[in-house]
Amino acid sequence: MRQMKLGLFLAPGGHHMAAWRHPEAYPDGVSVKTYLRFAEIAERGCFDLLFVADVFSFSPRAKRVDAFRLEPLTLLSALAMTTSKIGLVATATTSFNEPYNVARKFASLDHISGGRAGWNIVTSSANEAPNFGIDELSEHAERYRRADEFTQVVRGLWDCFEDDAVIIDKKSGAFFEPSRLRVLNHEGKYFKVRGPLSLPRSPQGNPVLVQAGSSEDGKNLASKYAEVIFTIQRDLESARAFTRDIKERVISFGRNPAHALVMPGVLPIVGRTRQEAQDKYELLQSFIHTEAGLLQLSRSMGVDLTGADVDKPLPDMDIAKLPQSRSVSIYQQSKRENMTVRETYEKLVVSKGHRQLIGTPGDIADSLQEWFENDGADGFNIMPPFTPGGLTDFVDHVVPELQRRKLFRTHYEGSMLRDHLGLPRPAARAG
Ligand SMILES: Cc1cc2nc3c(=O)[nH]c(=O)nc-3n(C[C@H](O)[C@H](O)[C@H](O)COP(=O)(O)O)c2cc1C
Structure with a gap:
C-alpha cells in the first residue's frame, strides 16, 4: 500500500515568522546540540528525511533567528553520526559552486551516512552574488541552463567508477579495476571537467536529487532530474494541478512519475483540542x-x-x-x-507562504490524508511552528494517528534514503 513521505524542514527556533521568541523555542541557530535533538525526534517519528535550506547572505535588517546558519554539509556530517536511518538533505547552489565540489561533498556525505544523502538544487538570487565577486547574477533562464549542465556533470562525476570498480586486494596488490573507470572528460557551455571524482561510487549510487523551483524553468529542471520536489501549495486544487503538471513533465522526460515525489510544505499547529491549537497559534502571532x-x-x-x-x-x-x-x-x-x-x-x-494547519491530531491527519489520497501530494515537508515543541507535538500525536490509518510507516524497513522513498538505485550511466 502506498504510504506518505514525511520530511522535517529544519529551522532553528521554528518556521513561524516569530517562532524564536516563543518561550519554549530553542533560539540558538548555531548550536549543534539543537539540531541533534531535532534529528533524534524526527528519526523517532520515522521521518524519511530532514532538510537543511541554505542561502549565502545575511541581511543586517534580519529579525529572524534562522538568518544565522551553519554550513549545511558540515552540519549534516555531524547529524550523520548521531542518527542511523533518516535521510539528510541539504541545499547547494549551482550559481556559486563548481560541480566537482558539489559532487564530492554529497558523495562524501553519502559515504559518511551509509547512503542517506540528498542534494536540493537551487539557482539562488541576486543578493547573494556580491559574496562571490559577481556584480550581477545572470538572468533567470540562464541560471537554469547552467543548473541543468551542472546537474549532468555532478551525476557524471558520481558515476565515474562503476559499483564494482574498487578491489583493494592486499594480496594481489590490485587497487581498482581500470576497465570499470570512466573518466568524465566533460566539455560543455558552462563547464569543463575532466574527472574522475576521487571517491568510489557512493552507497546510493547517486545521492537523491531534490528541487524546489516553481517557474517554468524550475519545474522543467525538477521534472528532468528531481526525485523529490518541494513546493508551496496552499489549497488542494492548486496542489493537484501542480502535481499533475509535474508528473506529466516527468513522463515527457521519459521518467517514471512515481519516482518524482511531490512534497508541499505544511506548518502544523497541534492542540489536544481545537481551542488549544488556536491559543498556540495566537501566542505565536503575538510575537510578530x-x-x-x-x-x-x-x-x-x-x-x-x-x-x-x-x-x-x-x-x-x-x-x-x-x-x-x-x-x-x-x-x-x-x-x-x-x-x-x-x-x-x-x-x-508568517509561514513563508506555506499552508498552515491548526487543529487536533485528527484534524491535521484528515487534511494530510485528503491531499495524499486525492493526488495533491506524495508526502509533506513538515515545518514545525516552533521547535522542539511543535515537532514533538507532531511526532507524538499526528504521526501515531497517521500510523493508525496505515498512511505512514511504523518502522524503517531499509537504511538508505532511497529505500524510504521507494526510489531505485540508478546504474552508473555509461558515456
Ligand atoms: C521548501 C522550499 C525550500 C527551498 N529552499 C531553498 C534554499 O535552501 N535555498 C534557496 O536559495 N532557495 C530555496 N528555495 C527556493 C527555490 O529553490 C527557488 O529558487 C524558488 O522557488 C524560485 O524558483 P523559481 O524561480 O523557479 O520559481 C526553496 C523553496 C521551497 C519551496
Missing part, C-alpha cells in the same frame, strides 16, 4: 515584530514594503509587473479580503 513582518512581506512579494503603513491596505500595484507568481497570489488575496498591510503579513506570510 512589525519590522520583521514588513521585511518578510517584502521578501515574499519581491517588492520593498518596509516603509509601508501597516494600518492601510497594500499600495496598488500592477500585477503584470509583480516579480513572482507568489506575489500575485498574496496581493490578490489581500485586496479581495480588504486586508491591511499588517493583516496581510500576519495571515499570509
Whole structure:
C-alpha cells in the first residue's frame, strides 16, 4: 500500500515568522546540540528525511533567528553520526559552486551516512552574488541552463567508477579495476571537467536529487532530474494541478512519475483540542515584530514594503509587473479580503507562504490524508511552528494517528534514503 513521505524542514527556533521568541523555542541557530535533538525526534517519528535550506547572505535588517546558519554539509556530517536511518538533505547552489565540489561533498556525505544523502538544487538570487565577486547574477533562464549542465556533470562525476570498480586486494596488490573507470572528460557551455571524482561510487549510487523551483524553468529542471520536489501549495486544487503538471513533465522526460515525489510544505499547529491549537497559534502571532513582518512581506512579494503603513491596505500595484507568481497570489488575496498591510503579513506570510494547519491530531491527519489520497501530494515537508515543541507535538500525536490509518510507516524497513522513498538505485550511466 502506498504510504506518505514525511520530511522535517529544519529551522532553528521554528518556521513561524516569530517562532524564536516563543518561550519554549530553542533560539540558538548555531548550536549543534539543537539540531541533534531535532534529528533524534524526527528519526523517532520515522521521518524519511530532514532538510537543511541554505542561502549565502545575511541581511543586517534580519529579525529572524534562522538568518544565522551553519554550513549545511558540515552540519549534516555531524547529524550523520548521531542518527542511523533518516535521510539528510541539504541545499547547494549551482550559481556559486563548481560541480566537482558539489559532487564530492554529497558523495562524501553519502559515504559518511551509509547512503542517506540528498542534494536540493537551487539557482539562488541576486543578493547573494556580491559574496562571490559577481556584480550581477545572470538572468533567470540562464541560471537554469547552467543548473541543468551542472546537474549532468555532478551525476557524471558520481558515476565515474562503476559499483564494482574498487578491489583493494592486499594480496594481489590490485587497487581498482581500470576497465570499470570512466573518466568524465566533460566539455560543455558552462563547464569543463575532466574527472574522475576521487571517491568510489557512493552507497546510493547517486545521492537523491531534490528541487524546489516553481517557474517554468524550475519545474522543467525538477521534472528532468528531481526525485523529490518541494513546493508551496496552499489549497488542494492548486496542489493537484501542480502535481499533475509535474508528473506529466516527468513522463515527457521519459521518467517514471512515481519516482518524482511531490512534497508541499505544511506548518502544523497541534492542540489536544481545537481551542488549544488556536491559543498556540495566537501566542505565536503575538510575537510578530512589525519590522520583521514588513521585511518578510517584502521578501515574499519581491517588492520593498518596509516603509509601508501597516494600518492601510497594500499600495496598488500592477500585477503584470509583480516579480513572482507568489506575489500575485498574496496581493490578490489581500485586496479581495480588504486586508491591511499588517493583516496581510500576519495571515499570509508568517509561514513563508506555506499552508498552515491548526487543529487536533485528527484534524491535521484528515487534511494530510485528503491531499495524499486525492493526488495533491506524495508526502509533506513538515515545518514545525516552533521547535522542539511543535515537532514533538507532531511526532507524538499526528504521526501515531497517521500510523493508525496505515498512511505512514511504523518502522524503517531499509537504511538508505532511497529505500524510504521507494526510489531505485540508478546504474552508473555509461558515456
Ligand atoms: C521548501 C522550499 C525550500 C527551498 N529552499 C531553498 C534554499 O535552501 N535555498 C534557496 O536559495 N532557495 C530555496 N528555495 C527556493 C527555490 O529553490 C527557488 O529558487 C524558488 O522557488 C524560485 O524558483 P523559481 O524561480 O523557479 O520559481 C526553496 C523553496 C521551497 C519551496
